[in-house]
Amino acid sequence: MTASTPTALPRELLVFEGARQIQDGEIVIVGTGLPLLAGLLAQRTHAPGARLIIESGIVFPDVMPTPVSVVDPRLMRQPSRLGSLVEVLGGFVQRGLVGTGFLGGAQVDQFANINSTWIDRGSSRVRLPGSGGANDIASHCRQVVLLVNHERRRFPARCDYVTSPGFIDGPGGRAQRGLPPLTVKVITDLCVMTGDDTTGRLRLTALMPGATVEDVMANTGFTPDIAGQLQTVAAPKTDQLDLLRTTLDPDARYFPERRKHEGAVR
Helix, strand or coil, X not given: CCCCCCCCCHHHHXXXXXXXXXXXXXXXEECCCHHHHHHHHHHHCCCCCCEEEECCCEECCCXXXXXXXXXXXXXXXXXXXXXXXXXXXXXXXXXXXXXXXXXXXXXXXXXXXXXXXXXXXXCEEXXXXXXXXXXXXXXXXXXXXXXXXXCHHHCCCCCCCCCECCCCCCCCHHHHCCCCCCEEEEECCCEEEEEECCCCCCEEEXXXXXXXXXXXXXXXXXXXXXXXXEEEXXXXXXXXXXXXXXXXXXXXXXXXXXXHHHHHHC
16 A cells, blocks of 8 residues: 655644745844744744844754754854854844844734734733734845734734734835834735735735635735735645654654644554
């Protein structure tokens, strides 16, 4: 019997599509979790010259898989510098030296603004962790990539609070506030939405394998523009999936759902 070709799980597809946004030779700021995996995948495939920096002050490390926090020693192997948050955010991000920054958030609205501060719950608010360096990244990087699960509550028409600016309120919104131009790519388990300062709004440009436009609309609190020719996100090749699963995340720390899936197919 011939073994079946392994299929990437939905959140694994997020990581592969996130890795594709990284250019060879650029500086990329990532945190632990899926963004770090995306950076490591890019370095080991199409962008060997990409250089990673970590908000906690780690500059250009040779990461040993698989760190579980920003103070994990595996994240600190052979860096150019073990510095500080100020050195990374001030010396790299605010100086405009970082090409791509990875972010997440509790809410992302139609203008690509991000909320990680608080959520309205009727007459009360739920407090969230806050900005950290996210505002600096959204304000100064040339491209921001968000990796998020696609749920309707995460995609309101307007964020309850804007922690990190996207296009603020539409075309020209950033320029009016003295912020540089920005490209945004929101990658979810259903689709890819993109935006830039020209449109000032998110646009549906690609679907994940098996997802439909109807799936996206049913799980989004606003109606994004839709590209004339929707792409389908490419599934990873077998050797790329093997790299993720056996080298970068062999214990499925970032993908606990993989253990259940692998058990089901045995």
